[in-house]
Amino acid sequence: MSWLEILTLAGLGAFHGLNPGMGWLFAVAIGLQERSALAVLRSLVPIAAGHALSVFAVAALVEGLRSVLATRVVAIAGGLVMVGFGLWRALSRRHFAWAGMRLTPWQLTGWSFLMSSVHGAGLMLVPVLVANPPPGVHQDHALHAPSDPSALLWQGLAATTVHTVAMVTVAGVIGLLVYRVLGLEVLRRAWVNLDLVWAVALIGSGAAAVALTL
Amino acid sequence: MPLWKPDPTFYPSPRQAVSAPAEKLAYVAAFDRAAEQPDAIAVLDVDETSDSYGRVVGWTDLPHRGDELHHFGWNACSSALCPSSPHPHVERRYLIVPGLRSSRIYVLDTKDNPKAPKIVRTIEPAELAKAGYSRPHTVHCGPEGIYVSNLGGADGADGPGGIALLDHDSFDVLGAWEIDRGPQYFGYDFWWHLTRDVVVTSEWGTPSMIEDGLVGELLLGRKYGHSIHFFDLRKRRHLQTLDLGDQHQMALELRPAHDPTKEYGFVGVVASVEDLSASVWLWHRAESGDFAIRKVIEIPAEPADAADLPPILQPFGAVPPLVTDIDLSVDDRYLYVSAWGIGKLLQYDVSDPFAPRLTGEVRLGGIVTRAAHPAAPDLALAGGPQMVEVSRDGRRVYITNSLYGAWDDQFYPDGVGAWAARLDVDLDNGGLSPDPRFFPHGDEFRGRRVHQTRLQGGDASSDSYCFP
Numbered sequence: 001m002s003w004l005e006i007l008t009l010a011g012l013g014a015f016h017g018l019n020p021g022m023g024w025l026f027a028v029a030i031g032l033q034e035r036s037a038l039a040v041l042r043s044l045v046p047i048a049a050g051h052a053l054s055v056f057a058v059a060a061l062v063e064g065l066r067s068v069l070a071t072r073v074v075a076i077a078g079g080l081v082m083v084g085f086g087l088w089r090a091l092s093r094r095h096f097a098w099a100g101m102r103l104t105p106w107q108l109t110g111w112s113f114l115m116s117s118v119h120g121a122g123l124m125l126v127p128v129l130v131a132n133p134p135p136g137v138h139q140d141h142a143l144h145a146p147s148d149p150s151a152l153l154w155q156g157l158a159a160t161t162v163h164t165v166a167m168v169t170v171a172g173v174i175g176l177l178v179y180r181v182l183g184l185e186v187l188r189r190a191w192v193n194l195d196l197v198w199a200v201a202l203i204g205s206g207a208a209a210v211a212l213t214l
Numbered sequence: 215m216p217l218w219k220p221d222p223t224f225y226p227s228p229r230q231a232v233s234a235p236a237e238k239l240a241y242v243a244a245f246d247r248a249a250e251q252p253d254a255i256a257v258l259d260v261d262e263t264s265d266s267y268g269r270v271v272g273w274t275d276l277p278h279r280g281d282e283l284h285h286f287g288w289n290a291c292s293s294a295l296c297p298s299s300p301h302p303h304v305e306r307r308y309l310i311v312p313g314l315r316s317s318r319i320y321v322l323d324t325k326d327n328p329k330a331p332k333i334v335r336t337i338e339p340a341e342l343a344k345a346g347y348s349r350p351h352t353v354h355c356g357p358e359g360i361y362v363s364n365l366g367g368a369d370g371a372d373g374p375g376g377i378a379l380l381d382h383d384s385f386d387v388l389g390a391w392e393i394d395r396g397p398q399y400f401g402y403d404f405w406w407h408l409t410r411d412v413v414v415t416s417e418w419g420t421p422s423m424i425e426d427g428l429v430g431e432l433l434l435g436r437k438y439g440h441s442i443h444f445f446d447l448r449k450r451r452h453l454q455t456l457d458l459g460d461q462h463q464m465a466l467e468l469r470p471a472h473d474p475t476k477e478y479g480f481v482g483v484v485a486s487v488e489d490l491s492a493s494v495w496l497w498h499r500a501e502s503g504d505f506a507i508r509k510v511i512e513i514p515a516e517p518a519d520a521a522d523l524p525p526i527l528q529p530f531g532a533v534p535p536l537v538t539d540i541d542l543s544v545d546d547r548y549l550y551v552s553a554w555g556i557g558k559l560l561q562y563d564v565s566d567p568f569a570p571r572l573t574g575e576v577r578l579g580g581i582v583t584r585a586a587h588p589a590a591p592d593l594a595l596a597g598g599p600q601m602v603e604v605s606r607d608g609r610r611v612y613i614t615n616s617l618y619g620a621w622d623d624q625f626y627p628d629g630v631g632a633w634a635a636r637l638d639v640d641l642d643n644g645g646l647s648p649d650p651r652f653f654p655h656g657d658e659f660r661g662r663r664v665h666q667t668r669l670q671g672g673d674a675s676s677d678s679y680c681f682p
Contacts, residue, residue, distance in 0.1 A: 026297035032682050033409055033475060093216070093383045095301035099357040100448030101409045101680065111298065184226035184681050187295060193218050193303045 001132055001158060008128050009159050013166025015201075016051065016121055017174070019194045020187070021096075022167070023047035023112055024175035029101065031179050040175045046105040048168035050112025051121060052160055058122025059156035062129045067149035071130055075213040078126035082206025085120045090199035119195070120202050127209040129159060220302035223671040224292045226681040228472035228544045231292065234606040236262075237669040239272075239328055241286075241309060242634060244662035247619040249280030254662060255311065255322060257329050258634065258654060260612070260669070268636070268652035270659065272329030276320060277336070281313025282619055285666045287353030288676055289321070289360060289382070293408060296680035299357045304382070308334070309668065310360055312350035315425065315619075317342055319350055319362065321385050328670060335385050343368035345378035345390045349421050352403050354678070355382075357447075361391060363404045365421055372420040375401020377413075392445070396452025400439040403467050406447055408678045409474040413445040414497070416465045416481055427620040430526065434487055436460035442468070442481055442497065444505055456507045458495060461488045465495075469542040469549070469675070471567075475682045478567050480510075480549055482540040490515035490530060492537035494551060496567050511570050513537065516556050518582045526624045533581045536625070538617055539601050543608040544674050548573070548639070552599045554617055555625065557583050559599035559637065561646050573644025576637055579615060581625055587635060589653035597622065597630040603667040604674035611637040611646060616663035632659040634667070 001009075016022050027047060031040035065074045096118050098111060116122070134152055178186060225231035238261040245253040257272030276283075289308035294301050307325040312318075317339035322331035339348060347364035354361045360380040367373050376398070377391040392398075400417035407414075417439020418424065423432055432438060440462050444454040458465055462483045470479030478498035485492055494511035515532040527533065536555035542548070542564070549570060551560040557580020562570035577585040579595035586593050597615030604611050614634045616622050622630040633655035637646040668676060 020297070021300045025300065029297045029409070029680055095304075095382070096299050097358045097382075098299045100411050101296070101298050102411050185230060187226050187302075188220055188222070188224070188230075191220050191302060193216055195303070196216065196218075 001155070005128055005132050006162055009125065009162045010166035012124055012128070013163040014170045016116075017167040017170030019198075020191055021119070021194065022051065022115060022121070022171065024171040024178070026108070026111075027171070027175045028179050031175070037176060037179055040179050041172060043108060044168055044172050044175065046108040047112040047171070048164055050109040051116045051167055052164040053109070054113045054116035055122040055125060055163055056156065056160040057117070059125065059129055059160050060153060062126055063152035063156040064149065066130070066134065067152050071134075072213050075127075075130040076210050078123075078130060079206040079209035079213070082120070082123050082126060082202045082209065085123055086199045086202030086206060089120065089195065089202065119198055124198075124202060124205065125159065125163060127205050129156065130209065132159070216303040217305060218303070220295065221290065221304065221306050223306050224295050224302055225677070226292070226295050226679065228546070228679050229682070231544050231606050231672070231677065231679070232608060234671065236607065236610070237605055237671055237673070239670040240612060241324070241331070241668045241670070242614060243283035243286055243311070243665040244632075244659055245281065245283045245619065245665065246279070246662050247622070251661060252276045252279050253281045253283045253313070254660070255283070255309065255331055256659060256662070256664070257331070260636070268654060270654055272331075273660070274322060274331045274333070277333065278316065278318065280316055281318055282315035283311060283665060284314040284618070285352050286311040286668060288355055288668070288672070291355040291672060292677040292679050293356055296357060296408065301382070306672065310353045310362070310380070310385070312353065312362060314349055314351060314365075317348040317350060324670075337385065337387060341387050342378060344387050347376060347378050347390065349375070350378070351401070354405060356406070356408070356678070359388060360385070361404070363401050363415065365401045365418060365424070372422050373401075374399045375420065377404060377415070391450055392452075393450040394452055396443070397455055398443045398452060402439065405468045405470050405479070406678065407470055407474070407477050408447070409680055410477055411447040412453075412477070413447050414468050414470060414479065415443045415445065416468050417441055418464055418466060424618070425620060427624050428526070433463055433485075436463060436487060438463040439465055441465065442507070454505055456497060456505060458483060458507065461486050462493065463487055466538065467540045469540055471546045472542070472544050472679060473546055473682055474679055476546070480540055480542060480564070480567070482537040482551065484536055484538060485534045490532055490534035492535040492553060494537065494540060494549070494570070498567070510568060511551065511562065513551070513553055513560070516582070522582045524581065524625055524627045527581070541602045541604050541674055543604050544606050545608055548608065548644070550602045550604060550611055552602050552613070554598040554600045556580050557585050557595070557598035559602060559611070559613055559646070561639070561644060563644055574640075574646045576646055576648055578613075578635060578648070587633070587653045588648055588650045590655070595631065595633060596626045596628065597633070601666045603669060605669060606672060606674065608641060608674075609639050611639060612667045612669070613637065614664040614667055616665050619663070622663065630663060632656065632662060632664050634664055
């Protein structure tokens with residue numbers, strides 16, 4: 001992975017961590033319920049795990065496909081899926097519905113996995129994943145040939161880890177800031193419609209991925 | 215279109231909701247008992263600085279007759295900020311308005327012209343029947359959509375009553391909410407401890423027990439509801455029943471603490487068949503982990519001459535208080551209790567919920583007293599404080615005077631009339647007094663009776679909160 005790719009993955013992680021819906025808000029709610037800053041941080045562990053699982057599912061799929069198909073094909077297909085998914089997110093008025101606030105760590109992991117998945121968190125990484133040349137393959141040839149599956153899978157895992165560490169760091173900092181310093185009032189002022197931003201980001205980067213590959 | 219910022223009427227916590235600006239409009243369910251005119255949503259001007267303050271300034275007739283509007287609620291509220299299924303960029307703009315008699319549910323849009331809500335959807339009884347229910351009652355906005363409690367079963371079945379789930383956006387009936395209702399059969403009110411995954415439901419009776427009036431034999435036979443039920447909000451399964459004892463007939467309004475770290479709430483009981491007293495009970499999480507309940511307020515019947523009483527009460531020689539609605543202020547400090555029979559609205563300081571302290575009372579109407587409003591001192595009032603709604607800041611209390619068509623006729627046989635009043639609260643010392651400038655009544659309501667009030671932007675019984 002190049003530094004640019006690492007930075008992009010981390011940047012997307014930070015972007016996901018910023019979103020209250022992705023977990024820090026839940027962590028703050030649990031912290032307030034238990035009156036403990038430690039509870040805020042503790043609940044971010046399963047939230048990060050769920051997010052990582054959701055992202056890795058997409059990464060593994062992309063890398064798996066690259067082991068049998070030309071990366072160019074994967075990139076175009078991935079881009080089209082992103083555009084379609086983004087359009088659906090932008091046009092659908094449906095929102096994620098989950099009843100229940102008292103969750104075991106496993107349930108919280110499941111919640112985070114579903115929440116990240118229905119928002120297309122992993123999909124957003126597709127352009128970075130396909131831009132990343134398979135190990136041992138020079139960038140010039142990377143778009144054309146299938147590559148070694150296990151090396152690709154390790155690459156997907158590495159990308160997921162970089163992304164998730166950035167995500168949970170940002171989520172933890174914001175969660176603690178809101179819990180300790182800012183207070184909940186910030187929600188009313190600063191919680192912009194990130195669902196809309198995400199949809200636009202998916203459509204834009206999906207379209208760019210297709211355009212750049214063609 | 216979804217909003218860019220959260221709907222400004224949503225508050226993460228009750229602590230913040232009390233700082234909400236004062237409401238400017240109030241929506242009131244108005245119904246024609248004779249079913250000759252359509253029922254309506256009346257719009258009251260509640261803005262003190264307005265020239266038309268205290269007047270009916272808007273009116274939306276419904277397209278059918280005989281719906282019997284009763285309770286209603288908002289499509290979305292502060293629960294949209296809850297972190298498990300956040301959707302704060304929806305708008306609080308639709309009123310979900312059930313017809314308790316017709317089983318129709320109307321959706322009214324208040325956005326374009328808040329003084330003239332527009333009907334945008336009618337859910338017919340056959341659609342509600344898909345959930346297995348009829349006679350829709352309480353509406354709450356929650357994590358999985360819009361929840362509507364019902365008194366009756368579908369396709370002519372008297373029961374069981376229960377909760378139907380409606381889609382947040384399309385308002386389609388999704389089905390019955392319960393997966394396992396346990397021994398619960400009667401429906402009436404419901405609410406929840408949202409952060410504890412607990413739903414509470416209460417019991418009135420089935421349609422055949424109420425629609426033609428209060429049935430004396432059923433009451434004396436202790437057949438009306440006298441229990442409350444707890445469900446798991448997530449698993450939709452029955453957890454526990456608390457029986458108040460069958461002498462305590464009709465456990466109606468449920469008011470859980472707004473503070474999401476608290477697990478207690480109040481339920482009002484209409485009448486004890488032993489002495490006609492009414493009562494308020496407190497449920498709370500006991501050390502065992504189960505819920506427990508105890509009586510914390512008892513209001514005795516007032517002796518009266520049989521000659522002054524309607525036929526249904528003459529054998530008893532007393533006026534039952536008939537606690538028919540209660541409401542808890544958003545800061546969980548004051549509990550308001552309607553005693554519709556004796557014509558009183560009582561205010562209790564419930565800072566210690568186990569030991570309520572009476573801090574104020576107002577007399578208006580009443581079966582025998584017929585107490586007048588200061589705005590019209592010569593007008594003997596029928597009905598009494600019934601539906602009670604509290605502003606988010608806790609400073610204003612709104613009341614209306616009709617209970618339920620067929621029951622109004624039994625307790626106020628010479629006509630219950632129609633009036634609404636606003637009471638101003640002394641937050642520091644307790645106490646409340648009628649605002650002499652606010653008394654819409656009589657013809658102002660165009661021959662309809664008035665039931666529940668909802669305040670623009672939310673009120674003490676519309677929103678639930680996930681953050682303390």
